[in-house]
Amino acid sequence: MKRNATIAILAAACFAAPLLAHAHGGKHFSAGAPGDPKQKARTIEVVMREGNGTMTFTPDRLEVKRGEQVRFVLKNDGALAHEFMLATVKENADHGKVMEKFPEMEHDDPNGKRLEPGKSAEIVWKFTKKGAFEFACLIPGHHAAGMHGLIIVK
Numbered sequence: 392m393k394r395n396a397t398i399a400i401l402a403a404a405c406f407a408a409p410l411l412a413h414a415h416g417g418k419h420f421s422a423g424a425p426g427d428p429k430q431k432a433r434t435i436e437v438v439m440r441e442g443n444g445t446m447t448f449t450p451d452r453l454e455v456k457r458g459e460q461v462r463f464v465l466k467n468d469g470a471l472a473h474e475f476m477l478a479t480v481k482e483n484a485d486h487g488k489v490m491e492k493f494p495e496m497e498h499d500d501p502n503g504k505r506l507e508p509g510k511s512a513e514i515v516w517k518f519t520k521k522g523a524f525e526f527a528c529l530i531p532g533h534h535a536a537g538m539h540g541l542i543i544v545k
């Protein structure tokens with residue numbers, strides 16, 4: 392199968408998975424809402440890398456206030472592709488299972504980006520809900536290798 396056709400099928404599969412409809416439909420996000428880049432935001436740099444048998448986000452624990460807007464500056468300092476997906480722990484776990492079947496699924500969503508080695512990206516996010524949320528890399532094997540972080544919204 393040609394690569395473009397493969398991507399189209401994977402994108403369709405990703406979109407059609409009922410568990411993921413909220414993540415890709417743009418209507419509802421469990422961890423808050425896409426931010427407004429024109430409004431003020433706290434900048435938090437998050438570095439992704441791997442080594443010594445682990446894969447990490449640095450930092451891997453953040454606290455924000457409800458209503459706060461954060462500009463995540465994501466940097467992939469590793470030798471592999473990584474992603475940053477902001478959701479609940481359960482959503483990321485469910486999404487991870489789909490990614491095991493479709494490992495080439497590429498995210499470029501308001502709450503998630505995939506970065507090739509050496510690349511950076513930004514996500515502006517408004518934390519509108521209290522609770523505990525997770526940012527995770529859902530490329531197969533990466534979450535289990537340690538690639539997840541916790542965000543507490545107070």
Ligand SMILES: [Cu+2]
Pocket residue numbers: 446472473474528529530533538
């Ligand atoms: Cu990763």
